[in-house]
Each structure stands twice: as structure tokens, then as C-alpha cells.
Amino acid sequence: MATVLGATTRPFNKRSFEEACSRIARAGYEHVAVFANQGVQLVRSDSTSTEIELVTKVTRDLGLQPSMVLGRTQLDLGLDAAFEQYRRLIDNAAEVGVKWILDLGTSKDEHYDAYVELMRLAAPAAETAGLEITMKPHGGISLTVEHLRQTHERVGHPAFGICFDPGNIIYYTKGARRPEPDVEGVATLVTTFIVKDCVVADGEADVMVTPGDGLVDFPLVLAKLRASAFAGPCYVECVAGEDPDQVERALAQTAGYMRGIFHALPLTDD
Numbered sequence: 001m002a003t004v005l006g007a008t009t010r011p012f013n014k015r016s017f018e019e020a021c022s023r024i025a026r027a028g029y030e031h032v033a034v035f036a037n038q039g040v041q042l043v044r045s046d047s048t049s050t051e052i053e054l055v056t057k058v059t060r061d062l063g064l065q066p067s068m069v070l071g072r073t074q075l076d077l078g079l080d081a082a083f084e085q086y087r088r089l090i091d092n093a094a095e096v097g098v099k100w101i102l103d104l105g106t107s108k109d110e111h112y113d114a115y116v117e118l119m120r121l122a123a124p125a126a127e128t129a130g131l132e133i134t135m136k137p138h139g140g141i142s143l144t145v146e147h148l149r150q151t152h153e154r155v156g157h158p159a160f161g162i163c164f165d166p167g168n169i170i171y172y173t174k175g176a177r178r179p180e181p182d183v184e185g186v187a188t189l190v191t192t193f194i195v196k197d198c199v200v201a202d203g204e205a206d207v208m209v210t211p212g213d214g215l216v217d218f219p220l221v222l223a224k225l226r227a228s229a230f231a232g233p234c235y236v237e238c239v240a241g242e243d244p245d246q247v248e249r250a251l252a253q254t255a256g257y258m259r260g261i262f263h264a265l266p267l268t269d270d
Contacts, residue, residue: 004233005258006031006067011239011247013037018058023244025062027251032059033068033102033235043069043096045088055096068192068235069093071103071133073118075111082114086122094129100192100233101126101133102163105151107140115141116154123157134192136163139172145185152189162189164225166216167196167207167238175200180220187228195236195258210240210250212257219261226265234258 007029012020017037024032034043034055042051043066059066071089074082093101106115119133126133135142135151142148148162164186166179183190197214198207211218236258239250 004031004067005029005255005262006033006065006233006235007251007255008033008035008068008235008237009037010035010237011251012244015244017042017054019244021058021062021064023248024251025064027248028255029236029251030063030065031067031233031235032064033070033100033237034066034096034098035070041070041072043089043092043098044072045074045085045092047092052092052095059096066096066098067233068100068102069096069098071101073103073106073111073115075106075108075114075118079114079117079121082118083121086118087125090122090126090129090131094131099131101131102192102194103133103135104138105135105140105142107138109140112141116151119151119155119160120157123155123160127157127159132159132161132191134161134163136165136192136194137168137172138165143172144177145169145182148186149189152186161191162186163192163194164190164221165194165196165237166218166221167194167198167209167214170198170200170215171205171207174203174205175215178215180217180224183221183224187225187230190225190228190230190232192232193222193225193230193234195234195254196238207238208240209238211236211254213240218258219264222261223265 009020
């Protein structure tokens with residue numbers, strides 16, 4: 001199954017980037033997705049050389065590969081300026097050795113067409129730099145698997161794929177949609193996977209759950225992805241807890257849980 005299991009820095013978003021990476025490495029991960037820490041996204045379109053050097057040094061010293069960063073679109077600036085910002089993000093991501101830009105789409109109806117045009121420009125630029133863009137369910141243009149597929153088809157470039165986030169399928173629809181049947185509609189287009197669970201109580205959804213403790217049937221979702229030849233990276237985004245020691249233990253537990261699933265998945269082969 002997947003040879004790459006990473007963790008995002010989100011579980012330690014109130015701690016420094018250095019501490020987040022240190023704890024992720026101790027929890028047994030070799031790959032890290034760079035999200036915001038203490039309100040700062042270190043790899044972005046306007047990153048300073050000091051910030052890029054910090055990401056490179058911290059991850060190198062800890063034996064971590066910074067293989068994913070968050071992508072942000074700035075469509076309010078207009079298409080040309082938005083593309084220039086995204087191109088700079090691609091350059092900075094490539095400089096720290098990133099393979100994937102995780103894009104969140106747009107929630108503004110009036111930006112849907114512009115988003116597609118931006119990705120049509122950004123995907124070839126990413127490919128030239130040795131990267132790929134992967135868009136996950138996040139409401140708006142990427143609310144459901146139907147939205148994901150439609151956007152993927154409109155962009156129409158091999159460097160633009162889908163990130164399947166089963167927790168968000170539940171979260172953004174408040175449980176009206178489930179990832180187990182929905183994954184079949186996009187499985188052949190999925191390039192990355194976010195390990196995120198979700199619970200729904202009294203109409204309110206919550207993703208701050210340790211994977212395996214919520215509604216997502218990870219073995220089934222991943223088995224369906226494997227049946228479509230998915231072998232991409234998986235990144236843990238959320239676990240339960242606020243105390244950093246508790247979060248670190250939950251990350252370690254999740255690493256074991258996911259590797260157990262990966263080990264069993266070959267048994268589903270014909």
C-alpha cells in the first residue's frame with residue numbers, strides 16, 4: 001500500500017514549528033506536511049529566506065522530509081496576480097524539497113471559474129518544478145466527491161489530482177455524506193490521502209478525533225483506494241487532545257494503527 005506515512009504540523013499548531021517537528025519525529029514519522037504553527041505558515045508565496053532555511057534545517061536535523069505544504073489561492077487579487085503568488089509558492093515549496101501542494105479550493109461561488117483557470121496555469125508550473133497539486137474536500141468548489149471530480153475534469157492536467165480526506169467528507173456535510181461509498185467516485189483520481197476521522201453529535205461535526213475512534217471506516221476506504229491502484233502518501237492531520245504529550249502519544253498510536261492497515265491491505269488483492 002502506501003510507502004509514505006506522514007503527519008501534518010496541525011496537531012501542534014499552538015507550538016513552535018521546531019517543537020512540532022521534534023514531536024512528530026519522536027512519534028515515528030519520517031515525512032511532515034508543513035501547516036501553520038503559532039499563526040505562521042512558514043512555506044508560502046512570500047516566505048523569507050530565513051523561514052525557508054529554518055524549515056530546511058529543522059527537518060534535516062530531525063531526519064524528516066517536508067514533503068507537503070498547504071496551498072492558498074488569492075483570487076481576490078485577480079487571476080494574473082493570483083497566479084504570480086501561486087508560482088512563488090511553488091518555487092518556495094520546491095526549495096525545501098516538497099512534492100505536494102495541498103490545495104483547499106475556494107468557498108466563493110464567484111471564484112469557481114477563476115479557480116479552475118488558476119489551477120490550469122499552476123499545474124504545469126508545478127509539474128515543471130517537480131511538484132503536484134492535490135485538492136481536498138473543503139467545502140465550496142470541493143464540497144463533495146461530485147464537486148471534486150468536476151473540478152478535476154475541468155482543470156484537466158496530470159499534475160492536478162485529488163486528495164481524499166474522509167473526515168472532511170463527513171464534516172462539511174454534517175454526516176449527510178459518508179466516505180466509504182463516496183470514495184468509489186474519485187478513487188482513480190486520488191493522489192494523496194489525509195488521515196482524518198470525524199464524529200457528529202446533535203448536528204455538530206468534530207474532526208479533532210484520533211483516527212479509528214470516529215465514524216470513518218479506514219480499512220474499507222483504503223481497501224477501495226488500493227483496488228484502484230492508489231499508492232500515494234498519507235498524512236495524519238488531526239488527533240484528539242490539547243496537551244502536547246497527549247497529542248504526541250495519539251500520533252504514535254495513529255502511526256501504528258495506519259501501518260497495521262497498510263500491512264493487511266495486500267490480503268485484499270486478487
